[in-house]
Amino acid sequence: xxxxxxxxxxxxxxxxxxxxxxxxxxxxxxxxxxxxxxxxxxxxxxxxxxxxxxxxxxxxxxxxxxxxxxxxxxxxxxxxxxxxxxxxxxxxxxxxxxxxxxxxxxxxxxxxxxxxxxxxxxxxxxxxxxxxxxxxxxxxxxxxxxxxxxxxxxxxxxxxxxxxxxxxxxxxxxxxxxxxxxxxxxxxxxxxxxxxxxxxxxxxxxxxxxxxxxxxxxxxxxxxxxxxxxxxxxxxxxxxxxxxxxxxxxxxxxxxxxxxxxxxxxxxxxxxxxxxxxxxxxxxxxxxxxxxxxxxxxxxxxxxxxxxxxxxxxxxxxxxxxxxxxxxxxxxxxxxxxxxxxxxxxxxxxxxxxxxxxxxxxxxxxxxxxxxxxxxxxxxxxxxxxxxxxxxxxxxxxxxxxxxxxxxxxxxxxxxxxxxxxxxxxxxx
Amino acid sequence: xxxxxxxxxxxxxxxxxxxxxxxxxxxxxxxxxxxxxxxxxxxxxxxxxxxxxxxxxxxxxxxxxxxxxxxxxxxxxxxxxxxxxxxxxxxxxxxxxxxxxxxxxxxxxxxxxxxxxxxxxxxxxxxxxxxxxxxxxxxxxxxxxxxxxxxxxxxxxxxxxxxxxxxxxxxxxxxxxxxxxxxxxxxxxxxxxxxxxxxxxxxxxxxxxxxxxxxxxxxxxxxxxxxxxxxxxxxxxxxxxxxxxxxxxxxxxxxxxxxxxxxxxxxxxxxxxxxxxxxxxxxxxxxxxxxxxxxxxxxxxxxxxxxxxxxxxxxxxxxxxxxxxxxxxxxxx
Numbered sequence: 001x002x003x004x005x006x007x008x009x010x011x012x013x014x015x016x017x018x019x020x021x022x023x024x025x026x027x028x029x030x031x032x033x034x035x036x037x038x039x040x041x042x043x044x045x046x047x048x049x050x051x052x053x054x055x056x057x058x059x060x061x062x063x064x065x066x067x068x069x070x071x072x073x074x075x076x077x078x079x080x081x082x083x084x085x086x087x088x089x090x091x092x093x094x095x096x097x098x099x100x101x102x103x104x105x106x107x108x109x110x111x112x113x114x115x116x117x118x119x120x121x122x123x124x125x126x127x128x129x130x131x132x133x134x135x136x137x138x139x140x141x142x143x144x145x146x147x148x149x150x151x152x153x154x155x156x157x158x159x160x161x162x163x164x165x166x167x168x169x170x171x172x173x174x175x176x177x178x179x180x181x182x183x184x185x186x187x188x189x190x191x192x193x194x195x196x197x198x199x200x201x202x203x204x205x206x207x208x209x210x211x212x213x214x215x216x217x218x219x220x221x222x223x224x225x226x227x228x229x230x231x232x233x234x235x236x237x238x239x240x241x242x243x244x245x246x247x248x249x250x251x252x253x254x255x256x257x258x259x260x261x262x263x264x265x266x267x268x269x270x271x272x273x274x275x276x277x278x279x280x281x282x283x284x285x286x287x288x289x290x291x292x293x294x295x296x297x298x299x300x301x302x303x304x305x306x307x308x309x310x311x312x313x314x315x316x317x318x319x320x321x322x323x324x325x326x327x328x329x330x331x332x333x334x335x336x337x338x339x340x341x342x343x344x345x346x347x348x349x350x351x352x353x354x355x356x357x358x359x360x361x362x363x364x365x366x367x368x369x370x371x372x373x374x375x376x377x378x379x380x381x382x383x384x385x386x387x388x389x390x391x392x393x394x395x396x397x398x399x400x401x402x403x404x405x406x407x408x409x410x411x412x413x414x415x416x417x418x419x420x421x422x423x424x425x426x427x428x429x
Numbered sequence: 430x431x432x433x434x435x436x437x438x439x440x441x442x443x444x445x446x447x448x449x450x451x452x453x454x455x456x457x458x459x460x461x462x463x464x465x466x467x468x469x470x471x472x473x474x475x476x477x478x479x480x481x482x483x484x485x486x487x488x489x490x491x492x493x494x495x496x497x498x499x500x501x502x503x504x505x506x507x508x509x510x511x512x513x514x515x516x517x518x519x520x521x522x523x524x525x526x527x528x529x530x531x532x533x534x535x536x537x538x539x540x541x542x543x544x545x546x547x548x549x550x551x552x553x554x555x556x557x558x559x560x561x562x563x564x565x566x567x568x569x570x571x572x573x574x575x576x577x578x579x580x581x582x583x584x585x586x587x588x589x590x591x592x593x594x595x596x597x598x599x600x601x602x603x604x605x606x607x608x609x610x611x612x613x614x615x616x617x618x619x620x621x622x623x624x625x626x627x628x629x630x631x632x633x634x635x636x637x638x639x640x641x642x643x644x645x646x647x648x649x650x651x652x653x654x655x656x657x658x659x660x661x662x663x664x665x666x667x668x669x670x671x672x673x674x675x676x677x678x679x680x681x682x683x684x685x686x687x688x689x690x691x692x693x694x695x696x697x698x699x700x701x702x703x704x705x706x707x708x709x710x711x712x713x714x715x716x717x718x719x720x721x722x723x724x725x726x727x728x729x730x731x732x733x734x735x736x737x738x739x740x741x742x743x744x745x746x747x748x749x750x751x752x753x754x755x756x757x758x759x760x761x762x
Binding site: 007060072073075078079080081094164165266289290291293294295296297301303304305343345346348 | 447448466467468487488489491506507508532533551575621622623624625626627653654655656701702726727745
């Protein structure tokens with residue numbers, strides 16, 4: 001697949017390949033569960049509360065200066081102005097007028113220093129909370145959420161990525177948590193690949209086929225039952241349940257007026273689908289908006305991209321709040337890094353991990369909070385520096401997961417988040 | 430004496446303290462105006478390079494125009510504000526400020542008789558103003574994306590507005606009616622992988638006989654976010670709208686920020702991108718340039734002096750440069 005990033009980063013080619021698995025392996029592996037969580041009592045409580053996470057991934061590296069930390073009138077500020085928000089004293093870019101109205105539901109962390117300017121490494125850090133090393137692979141936030149927050153929610157996957165297009169099937173993002181917590185990608189918002197009964201197989205024939213499979217399984221299991229055969233059987237049943245709940249992914253069941261409110265472009269549809277999925281109990285949904293890798297004409301492209309992002313995102317936040325879901329749903333807007341304060345010769349901004357921003361809200365996140373500061377022209381963090389590991393802890397703590405705890409994987413205690421780091425406690429209530 | 434672009438040379442250059450964005454000559458050739466990323470406008474004396482700042486905008490100033498009598502400067506930019514200035518004053522204060530558009534104004538142009546000003550920008554609306562008193566004469570809607578450029582027909586009867594999608598609307602100035610559209614779609618692309626529209630009609634020009642109408646910008650934008658693209662001018666026969674020439678510059682990467690037609694019937698383009706900064710010169714009947722002049726730094730705008738001999742360019746390296754289209758004067762011995 002052709003890399004869509006301006007800098008032609010090879011990491012994206014590899015990452016995209018992982019999307020291409022099929023539901024043949026996919027639905028069979030869709031199993032939620034909490035058996036391996038080190039503190040099952042807490043897990044049970046979380047499951048009961050049905051906490052959820054929506055991550056909006058601004059692919060390519062959103063400019064903090066054209067979004068959450070504008071610096072108008074400075075040598076790095078660019079041409080866009082800052083506007084007031086629903087939080088007194090908090091200003092964001094004029095490119096986000098609708099989001100400005102809902103900032104009292106959200107919080108901004110303006111003091112991120114990940115010191116990483118590589119797309120692949122930055123994305124890995126922001127989604128796993130760890131720096132990539134050859135020695136170990138770590139699960140992404142979606143896999144951790146699926147394992148920690150999702151009960152066996154009637155066969156639905158706990159970790160979903162809505163991709164802008166060009167990918168379906170399973171990701172390889174669950175590391176040691178196993179494939180059952182790997183993401184299921186919804187290619188441009190479509191239902192999981194191969195999750196509908198083929199048109200040339202009647203319901204009756206399908207039922208007979210499943211009955212035959214069960215009888216064969218039972219016969220085999222009566223003499224040669226193992227944990228592996230149980231897993232296969234369970235996976236097939238889970239896959240079947242997913243097929244029976246295919247309507248969960250059917251956006252046509254949402255009212256037409258909501259399609260209008262969110263906008264009839266891909267990102268609007270994907271935000272509406274995210275709402276639908278969390279309303280149906282999906283633990284983790286990642287929506288992507290692409291692409292912000294604006295080495296060239298940063299201001300034209302941010303005008304275009306932020307213009308598309310603003311209304312659907314604000315509508316999603318509003319709906320989650322109005323429906324009482326924001327108490328149970330963490331929403332995070334992140335990127336792999338920010339963009340350079342320095343404006344290059346092409347009116348572009350380049351990769352910058354040293355002083356940038358993330359927005360989050362819901363669950364235990366303090367509404368309207370502003371954490372940290374950058375200096376006058378945004379070239380450095382000047383107060384309360386945090387990094388990817390702090391944020392990863394914070395996301396989990398916001399949903400009630402003890403990020404300082406461990407997963408019990410085959411008897412090994414594996415820290416859920418970087419044990420050397422900690423959450424941004426003042427951001428949580 | 431006719432010009433000779435093949436003898437083009439930088440005759441003078443002056444540095445500001447911030448990268449520059451746009452420039453225009455005073456038609457009386459006393460001054461050049463430039464704008465910068467520090468939100469200011471600079472007036473440079475052509476004979477000495479002496480500089481004065483004009484300050485009234487809260488954003489970058491993308492567009493300048495000077496009335497033919499050399500009395501009034503118009504500026505407009507990212508704050509949506511249109512500002513009238515006295516050109517030659519020693520203590521610049523705005524004559525008038527109008528909150529003209531929602532968001533960026535990208536282009537300002539004056540009617541041939543100087544009585545009307547047209548502005549366009551990100552709100553997709555074309556607005557026509559009275560130069561004399563700043564009142565809104567009329568506004569026209571019809572574009573479906575950001576409008577990048579505007580130009581009056583030399584007769585003053587029509588106004589052209591060109592947008593990001595490569596659409597040029599021809600408006601009747603007296604009524605505001607849409608007469609017809611040019612579709613310069615070669616100047617626009619949509620990159621599905623990056624999810625972005627790119628290109629647009631960055632600049633327009635009529636040839637001296639007004640039988641040809643040119644639209645400048647970029648094409649071959651394989652990687653819009655990474656600045657991989659090439660310059661392109663579409664030349665149309667004005668009456669028939671027939672595309673008569675696609676003018677390119679092989680091997681040069683970068684967009685055309687502005688095109689102007691020289692009275693001696695060649696087109697000049699300011700190209701600034703991956704390959705650096707160039708002035709490109711095309712004959713009307715040729716698709717490849719007859720001369721390219723490389724400037725010391727990436728160029729972002731140009732203007733042609735009323736005497737036809739000087740080109741002002743502004744650059745990322747904070748310099749205003751004056752290029753003369755003639756041989757260098759021989760040094761006195």
